[in-house]
Amino acid sequence: MQGEELGRRRPAGFGRTFVATLIGLIYFFPVIWMILAAFKTRADALATPPKLFFTPTLEHFWASFHRLSADGAQVFDTGLDRNFFNSLFISLVSVAFALALGALAAYGFARLRLKGRDTFMFYVLVLRMVPPITAIVPLYFLFRVSGLGGGYVAIILVYTAFNLPFAIWMLKSFIDELHRPIEEAARLDGSSELKILWRICLPQMRAGIAATAIIAFVFTWNDFLFSLLLTSVDTRTVPVAMTRVVGADVGVDWGVFAAIGTIYLLPVLLIAFFLQGQLLRGATFGTVPR
């Protein structure tokens, strides 16, 4: 749909293309700095002016996952692989839950006349906007008392709840745009509402589901504060684990930090590249029509 849109629009001239590319490169500077730092030795990384040409090394990538004992004889695991697993697992599961529950609720709000629907939608939005730290203070206590603290259930519940308002808003906006007659026909044929949602609505809004999923995934993947205070050693995600590298007593190991940051950026960068058009829609909570 986006390609078609673009095809109709007047293409940019050479000047604009040049300036856009230049600005893009300047904008990207801190990111490329990080990626290069991941491949530099410590001396190269801190050299001023920054070195553009250097002999790349993979030692930081190795050091992200392994640690040598003091005498150099033994190799330990840093546990970062576990953190990566946690980030992936927690993000995927909570986004999946948010999409499933969000789709049901969006359909309910969009298709079935509810009294006070706007008020509901407003408070759903408020829940997304509440400062995370405000929500964490009571959650921290409630999880501690209930014994859920530090487990996967707790953090997945929290992320699901945080992504849900966004999912409801987005998916409702897509359902609002669908053409009704097919649904009405199915309804007259006696199809259940659930079947209409699953068989008729959802297949038509794959792009919308993708848009919702990416934004929610990027948020969960990169979140720091919830993970900092509501996970334990076993469930800790990468952003929190990264701060341990910074806090090491030998000073910040920039190479290792850059290596972890680079590996962590790669998946979201790829997803965003292939689903770029969906990001546009997602940025506006679905309030801009296709």
Added chain:
Amino acid sequence: MTGPHASGGTERSGAPSAQARAAPFVAPALAVLCLANVLPLLWSIGISFFRFRADRLHTPPRFLGVDNYLDLMSDPDIWGHFINTVTMISSSVSVQLVVGALLAFLFHRPFPGRRLVLMLVLAPMLLSTVVVGTFFSLFYDPTFGIVSAFVRPFTGAPFAPLGTPTSAVTSLIVADAWMWSPFVMLMLLAGLEGVPLFLHEAAQIDRASPWRRFWTVVFPAIRGVLLLALLFRTIESFNMFDLIYTITNGGPGTSTESISTEIYDTAFVLFETGRASALGNISVFVVIVLTRLYFQAIQLRKEAA
């Protein structure tokens, strides 16, 4: 969990009412929201009237009435943090809107390789805030930082951007605006895609000047999205925590403390849970007001469409 939807079981001519049919669809989501959001917020309201420490579970909370709130309201430090927060939000969001708008106008026309170049601009908002924060704190380092390296040849002395209150606030705003301007760009690009092409063509046939074309064709179409961007980024910046935590940690002194970092310190450093909850509730109130405006802006857009 019971919501108003559960009460709507009135049946008309045999068919279940809309409310009754909607309930099973909406209920699971509301149940999760109640469990993980509403319940904690209610607890937070309750405990804000007590002296309570979450690290001493066996010491029973002591009732204080509204003392926590009165205390906060009369604390000059809190007002200082509030002013910090407002300064940082207004400067950062202004920069984000201006830069985001410029980027959007630069990128809304297709050109070869646009998809790839756009990724260069989008990368910052895809990074973890911890990564952004930590690298900017390196850029701002007086000895190894690139900012200091640029300034040193002119002044002859190392430059510490995080050394004085004003420059520390500026440094934070630069990092925040760099990270989130692309988000504003995305919103505006989505808005620009909605500008009907025939309007452009009509304006061209009328030989309207680019300036006039902007104000009569483009601006009215993106006004709504601009307002959404303003409000959404304001709310998100109000909640800003990660960058402050990783770049300045509130310093120098308390010059970059925001309401979020103050809540964090009160709740998880001092463990004064009751007081932290009271401050949290005040911030929720501010956010509800801002969200109301955001919601109104969305409704306006819908009516305009």
